């Protein structure tokens with residue numbers, strides 16, 4: 745069953761056309777890496793799909809419906825660098841924000857919400873940091889808190905923008921375990937990813953993007969030398985020959 749359909753998506757920043765006729769479909773339960781060079785439009789693709797940046801044309805449907813009707817089923821972990829970490833709040837509050845779709849912005853979270861948020865921090869190995877100001881967490885710890893916030897939302901489809909960027913091996917393992925658990929639970933996950941060495945190990949699907957879709961499908965079929973060359977403009981040394 746297809747949980748995400750993108751058809752003929754075009755988007756730009758002023759006159760700079762960033763996404764050109766992007767079309768693809770994502771099956772339920774897949775774990776997809778979005779791969780492409782810097783400036784390929786990966787983050788923009790997530791933002792346009794989530795209506796955080798306007799599209800010029802094209803259609804995006806979630807679970808056969810619009811985003812507005814399916815919002816609580818869709819989770820987003822933005823790039824760590826795009827967030828104001830000086831905002832005065834602690835880790836538990838950040839995780840509770842993941843519940844607002846359910847709690848509603850105007851209602852106060854109750855004890856069970858708090859328990860859920862704590863359980864999610866625990867799952868990411870961050871329970872001891874619940875009361876810590878987010879500005880006083882390391883980059884990897886911030887990323888774990890973000891993941892905990894996504895988990896507590898209990899969405900069916902997740903978009904994550906470079907969750908593995910700049911984290912150490914232990915955090916990378918913790919995050920990948922979480923992503924695989926989500927998949928096992930029937931959730932669908934799309935991840936912007938930069939490390940070509942781990943694409944085959946970590947992801948069952950790949951979307952190679954360079955302003956348009958270069959290839960998309962099962963990793964063993966789509967992640968070929970030719971497609972990777974094409975996505976990176978031939979500038980890349982193919983790692984298998986290294």
Ligand SMILES: Nc1ncnc2c1ncn2[C@@H]1O[C@H](COP(=O)(O)OP(=O)(O)OP(=O)(O)O)[C@@H](O)[C@H]1O
Pocket residue numbers: 757760762780781782783784785786787788789
């Ligand atoms: N807010 C913005 N205003 C103007 N141009 C932007 C903005 N955000 C991104 N761009 C431009 O759009 C293009 C695509 O950027 P995007 O961040 O989507 O690429 P990316 O594939 O995620 O790159 P990276 O791997 O470097 O994170 C780039 O040329 C970038 O300079």
